[in-house]
Amino acid sequence: MSFKNISFILHKPQLSENIGACARALKNFNFQKLLLVDPKPIFPNDKIIATSVGAKDIIKGAKVFDHLENSLKKIDILVATSARFRNKNIKHISISDLNKIDYSKKVGFLFGSEASGLSNEEVSYADYTLQIPSNKNFRSLNLSHSLIIVAQIINSLISNKKYKFEKSKKIKTASKKDIQSMLSLCINNLEQRNFFNPPEKKPIMLENLRSIFYKMNLSEKETRILSSVFAGLTKKR
Template sequence: MNNNNISFILHKPQLSENIGACARAIKNFNFKKMVLINPKPIFPNDKILATSVGAKDIIKQSKNYDNLEKAISKIDIVIATSARFRNKNVKHINLDDLKKIDFKKKIGFLFGSEASGLSNDEISYANYTLQIPTNPNFKSLNLSHSMIIIAQQVASLMKIKNVQFKKSKKIKSASKKEIQSMLNLCIKNLDEINFFRPKEKRPKMLENLRNIFYKMDLSDKETRILSGVFASLGKKR
């Protein structure tokens, strides 16, 4: 297990203090990768660096993206954190279930903004949703607090002996980038036949499509086959 396989992704963080505190939380447990998507404050800034204290190196090497799709393109498994149950066809897990995750793969823990968390559309990019058990009458957790709880849990799991997975070494799981490319080809062909009707339902239909493909443990070969199918269907028209 490699700590470098773990990324902590902040989607539209709003407060400089929280960004700095998150960097500290990551470094507390010897993780190094923090990813930001459209942070509200200028990044980096003096307040972020001051709050990060001894974790300025985490801030300086953090990557900043303008959208979620780019941020997760090289991640194998995305685990979205959410304080509420989503009535979506996405696997819901708790902290104990993290021991079933293959940490040999590239894992990204996705955190929403302080004010609104993650939308269903953003959740649709995830393989799993993770809920931290809290007081049911007061579920709100500070962003950095949520991160430190998960970082500690993952760090403790990574000290356990590697679990032997029976999956053949010849089978390579598709990357998020490969799945996105396949899905974009599918959407392009569907757009050409005016599939998304009425137009106002298009965002929800795209969300459901992503839910279907991202939760499947597709191999790179299976992804190439599906891409070929979608390309062939486009040519037939």
């Protein structure tokens, strides 16, 4: 278990002050990895650095991506935070369930933009969704406040607990990159067969496909097998 295994991902953050406050929160609780996906303000800027209050190293080491999928290539387990309960076939966990996650793996916590949070499409990349308990009549939390709550809890779990896992050490869990490669092959083959028809339903069909594969906890070997299966489907008899 290592603090270096944990990444905090801000999806389309809109305010420089919130980005800086998030960086400060990460340093407060001994985390280092801040990832930003398509931030609205120029990154970095003076306001971000000022509100980070001493966390310039977090800002300097932060990575910026143009799309969520690109930010997940080194993530094994993704937890999406949301103020809304999603009516999707995905595992919903509570704050008290965070101790069940294997922090020896590379874990990412995904936070949505201040205005709209995360869409169902973005949530479809996640293994779990996490709802922070709050006033049922006023659930919306500030971005940096949400992050600092999660960061404090994960800090406590990593610092104070040891975990034992019975899975064979010979079995390697597939990374997001492994799953992305397999899924890309599947999608390309489906497109060749005109599967996504009518075209207007393609986005929701892709969303459902991602959700299925990302929550299956596949091993590296299983992704290779599935990739071979998808490749074999295109071969002529």
